[in-house]
Amino acid sequence: xxxxxxxxxxxxxxxxxxxxxxxxxxxxxxxxxxxxxxxxxxxxxxxxxxxxxxxxxxxxxxxxxxxxxxxxxxxxxxxxxxxxxxxxxxxxxxxxxxxxxxxxxxxxxxxxx
Amino acid sequence: xxxxxxxxxxxxxxxxxxxxxxxxxxxxxxxxxxxxxxxxxxxxxxxxxxxxxxxxxxxxxxxxxxxxxxxxxxxxxxxxxxxxxxxxxxxxxxxxxxxxxxxxxxxxx
Numbered sequence: 001x002x003x004x005x006x007x008x009x010x011x012x013x014x015x016x017x018x019x020x021x022x023x024x025x026x027x028x029x030x031x032x033x034x035x036x037x038x039x040x041x042x043x044x045x046x047x048x049x050x051x052x053x054x055x056x057x058x059x060x061x062x063x064x065x066x067x068x069x070x071x072x073x074x075x076x077x078x079x080x081x082x083x084x085x086x087x088x089x090x091x092x093x094x095x096x097x098x099x100x101x102x103x104x105x106x107x108x109x110x111x112x113x
Numbered sequence: 114x115x116x117x118x119x120x121x122x123x124x125x126x127x128x129x130x131x132x133x134x135x136x137x138x139x140x141x142x143x144x145x146x147x148x149x150x151x152x153x154x155x156x157x158x159x160x161x162x163x164x165x166x167x168x169x170x171x172x173x174x175x176x177x178x179x180x181x182x183x184x185x186x187x188x189x190x191x192x193x194x195x196x197x198x199x200x201x202x203x204x205x206x207x208x209x210x211x212x213x214x215x216x217x218x219x220x221x222x
Contacts, residue, residue: 033209042117042199042212043156056209089154100144100203102210104156 004105006092012111013082020078021108025094032075033102034067035091036060043091049075050097082112115140115204119213126190126220134185134216136200144203145176146210147185151196159185159198190220 005024013019025032030051035043046065047057051072061067064082069075079086089109093102116139126132138145147159160167160174162183167174171190176183187194197217201210 042214045209045211048209091156099161100208101146101158101161103158107154109154
């Protein structure tokens with residue numbers, strides 16, 4: 001068990017470009033979460049999956065954001081037409097059904113120039 | 114969603130000192146966790162504590178669910194305890210954690 005893996009760890013892009021982040025959860029975990037964290041703030045919920053079903057999305061998740069979890073394994077978070085306000089750390093977490101104890105990955109830091 | 118407030122926002126300690134961090138939450142919860150975020154941004158789960166008291170080495174936590182607060186105690190602080198401590202809770206009809214703004218702890222040698 002290698003924990004929750006996120007890739008890439010750092011991404012620098014120009015405004016208007018598309019970016020995609022990948023998250024590999026702990027293998028037996030059926031819940032997967034995406035959070036966003038900006039400097040000096042706590043993580044904010046974006047969306048979560050139970051197996052392959054996306055069960056909840058935050059109002060923070062504009063139509064430029066899309067997340068998928070095909071086959072209930074890894075997940076991707078895509079941001080289209082990036083804006084400078086999208087610069088943040090994108091955190092993925094997973095948990096197993098039952099007490100919802102989240103394990104976080106190391107995060108993917110996005111910088112939009 | 115549930116609101117989480119943490120205090121104090123910043124804490125500066127001398128090595129060896131003890132401290133208490135507080136977390137208030139706005140509604141009944143079935144999940145409360147404390148995390149430590151290291152300088153590289155990794156969130157490490159310290160405690161899952163929806164009620165009661167737990168201890169892990171120099172850290173301990175107490176949640177009084179009926180009064181909607183939780184406390185994290187750091188005893189004999191070390192420089193490696195520095196970082197941001199987050200409290201996060203999940204409401205009774207919810208499946209996601211809502212985080213507080215964190216307490217930034219600086220332990221000086």
